Amino acid sequence: MQSSVRRIYSIAILWGIGLAAAAQTVAHLPAYSNETLRSKTDWLIAKTAQKSAVYRTKEGFLALSNGLITRSFSVDPTGATVGLDNLTTGEALLRSVSPEAVLWINGHEIKVGGLTGQPIQNYLLAGWIKTMKADPYSLKLKNYEVSPIKKRMEWNRRTAWSTQKADWPPKGLEVTFTYGTTDEMIRNNHNRLTSDDRRMKLVDDPFNSLSPDWKVVASPGNQSASFRNEGKPGEIQVPANSTLFAERPLPEKTAVILCKLNSGTDQSVYYGPGVALTFPDRSPIKFYLSPGNQQFGLQNGDTGEFFEGFDPAKSWYLRLERTLGKLLVSVSEDGIGYKPLRTIDLTSVPNGIRIGKTDQKGGVSEQPSSKPTGRCRIEQLTLLGGPQNPGADLDFLNDLVVKVHYELYDGLPLLSKWVTVETASSAGFVLNTIKTEHLAVTEAESAVEGKKRWELPPIFAQSDFAFQSMSPNASENACIEWQEDPGYRTQVNYNLKTPSVLVCQPRQGIGQKIARGQPFESMRMWELLYDSGDRERRGLAQRKMYRTIAPWVTENPIIMHIRSSADADVKKAVDQCAETGFEMAILTFGSGFNIEDSTRQNRQRMKALKDYAASKGVAIGGYSLLASRSIDAKNDVVMPKPGMTPTFGHSPCLESGWGQRYFENLYRFYKETGMDLLEHDGSYPGDICASTTHPGHAGLEDSQWKQFVRIRDFYRWCREKGIYLNVPDWYFLAGSSKIAMGYRETNWSLPREFQEIIERQNIYDGTWEKTPSMGWMFVPLVEYHGGGPAATIEPLKDHLPHYEQRMANLFGAGVQACYRGPQLYDAPETKAVVKKWVGFYKKHRPILDADLIHLRRPDGRDYDAILHVDATGPEKGLLMVYNPLDEPITRTLTVDLYYTGLKNRASVSRQDGAFVSQSLDGTKLTLKVTIPAKSQTWYVFQ
DSSP states (O other), X not given: OHHHHHHXXXXXXXXXXXXXXXXXOOTTSOBOOHHHHSOOSOTTTOSSOOOOEEEEOTTSOEEEEOSSEEEEEEOSSSOEEEEEEETTTTEEOEEEOOOSEEEEETTEEEEESOEEOOSOSSOOOHHHHHHOEEOTTSBEEEEEEEEEOOOSSOOOOOGGGOOOOOOSSOSEEEEEEXXXXXXXXXXXXXXXXXXXXXXXXXXEEOOSSOOTTOEEEEOGXXXXXXXXXXXXTTEEEEOTTOOEEEEEEOOTTOOEEEEEEEOTTOOOSSSOXXXXXXXXXXXXXXEEEETTTTEEEEEETTEEEEESOOOTTSXXXXXXXXXXXXXEEEEESSSSSOEEEEEEEOSSXXXXXXXXXXXXXXXXXXXXXXXXXXXXXXXXXXXEEEESOTTOOOGGXXXXXXXXXXXXXXXXXXXXXXXXXXXXXXSOEEEEEEEOEEEEXXXXXXXXXXXXXXXXXXXXXXXXXXXXXXXXXXXXXXXXXXXXXXXXXTSSOTTOOOEEEEEEOOSSOOOEEEBTTBOEEOOOEEEEEOSOOOHHHHHHHHHHHHHHXXXXXXXXXXXXXXXXXXXXXXXXXXXXXXXXXXXXXXXXXXXXXXXXXXXXXXXXXXXXXXXXXXXXTOEEEEEEEOSSSOOOTTTBOOOSSTTOOOTTSOOXXXXXXXXXXXXXXXXXXXHHHOOOEEEEESOOOOOOOOOSSOTTOSSHHHHHHHHHHHHHHHHHHHHHHTOEEEOSSSOGGGTOOBEEOSOOGGGGGSOHHHHHHHHHHHHHHHTTTSOGGGEEEEEESSOOSSOGGGTOOOSGGGGHHHHHHHHHHHHHHTOOEEEEESOSOSSHHHHHHHHHHHHHHHHTHHHHTSEEEEEEOOOSSSOEEEEEEOTXXXXXXXXXXXXXXXXXXXXXXXXXXXXXXXXXXXXXXXXXXXXXXEEOBTTEEEEEEEEOTTEEEEEEEO
């Protein structure tokens, strides 16, 4: 079977490289079968990865699959995502078809691909897709192309700092769908300039609650009836020939009335649910559903008529448009294409509206009826004014080309998506903002009422457009969001608040000018499909994802923070780093290092220090603060509203004159000195800027995107040059190397014995979502934020047990700390301890830098433990067990070695002693562990 999969993959690759297929062409692709392709091994421990490839489904769709997940696309009549399947769990996640992307250009909404006509939004059947139509207003699929994944940035590997063998670029496939305009699409969009979605909304009421603007009116026999039956606003339950409606004044500028309603079980002929317009000088005009005779009804004073085409099983849109003394009456099944029914002459202007069940002439009377009581529902009422910009220029459509890119990665249930926008026009246009993903998936839970905290669908979404957090939710601060779906009206939640749409769209907008030769590339989004609800397995999946798409995070140098940048102090610290095996020295904050000093003297001195450190085999660099400071009124960010403040209280604009000079200075500093790293504090947190005088951005709309691109491009350049980046913000996907593991700085002012437990807690908690190499910890060797002698490690030789425990905590977890002080050792015995734990880490570096399993969180009451695992390495596992107590302990542990790949038998070594073969209960090891007081032990598994 595997050889068959390889053969299919080869066919797909040979076909795809450099060859674009016509939009309708999938016939030449190999046949898709999820049963055949489904991976038979656990991707988290498998030694080899099943390849990604493109296939043809039996329905004629294009399927992009790697045996773990499949994303399927229609190619005819246009492109659209029509399936997202988790092959491991068997889940079909997609419930509704959406556009592939949405662009806002010169103020106009332009959709990319997508299909219309899906009957309900709860689930999606292949049979429905064949009957669905291309959106008449959307760009159409022209062709698609398949190729291997390409580098999104250059990476100069620092192999001395990582033993991980990560591929760059990652292995997998890219599929690029190209969309463009047609004459019909352009014509439709011109006609759309006067359509409903180009009109001003005066009232938009989805009846999630009953607005106080409505007055409820009931016939005499229905005084106890409610317009919110069983607590559901807009639902009516009354006898057939009785009345219950809500009324309100009609806004003066109302030009169009849209009402979506469902007749439910109502059996009325003349009293069916509908809309009635009231006038000051004449009887109402009523447009309604007539379920009793399965027709649409229209009553104009004493004149009434019925129209065919009504299906009581569906919801319907009733439309009334007032124009030039006429009232145009039409009906629609989908709210897009309307069927005209009648044009009525108007001699006066309506001043009120009634919705619900009125009598035959739009009034409040009732009649006896033998038909049973029924229920019906008003689902939506929208009142629109006139067209906002009927003469707008749509010439930009003529040369518009949009490419939607997907990447699928070998061996991971992970895909990526982004969009590029091009034009052949020299005049160009402004791309106001872009939505690159609108994925309507099955809800993770259903709740009738609202919830404060919803269970979300099993997709972990990330973007390289991310900031203002030391956690993965940085993407949510910028562009990723789980949204409600107001079009999903058959969901269980009556207020339509279930989060079931995954969206990727900048929260601020981008405001980018696109012209010939100036294409735009959007932020990238990654979607990782979870195959389990287990927290550990989900964490392992996230960490493998980051090692794959940002493999520079596997670089894990051993770091010292040098407190003084004086030449003698730096050289002393560098010498100690070289003596003990430390690999990197950072001229830390408060050291006197000033990267903004652009004088020749400073650059020459830094170059000399770099050369000295290099001669000792030590990398060196320094600290710079970007945001969280004020430059001056001319260069700081300008808030658009009074009372708004930047994230850190003050911040320069990265596209001000100062901001541009700052980055130019950084480039020159590293080119001239050759230094190896930057510790970039206060990185760009996403602050907007309303200035119109800063040279790098036009105004508010483009300010956030331009500032982000400024710092993103610098970080990418650093990756290309091999410059290590310590950044306390989630910039990994833009090129940063390491972030704070997660700690409170003032805790390093607590007594030393407290710090030992808290440190291990920080590591335990931080490594759920980060690999050990992704997060730094902190060891202030001198007093830091106060605390006095009880909190301070210096003199090191006087507090050697504590100093050793800190290194055992950190190196035992594979986590590097910033050891901040003037020296790493102050006596031979101190030096010996430092060399001991550096030696331990370097001996076991591959396994310590690998994945980590959480066994027992530190609490100071009993042992705590973590298990390093690497099913593909020579050392399959390393168990660290810590004893925080003042007495020795012996415990019998049951350790599941599943993620080591070991089964039935393992070779076990205690503290680098001889290996002993030991039987397992499947993957579980029973181990009797004895640990001295205030100490630790470790076991290696092969």
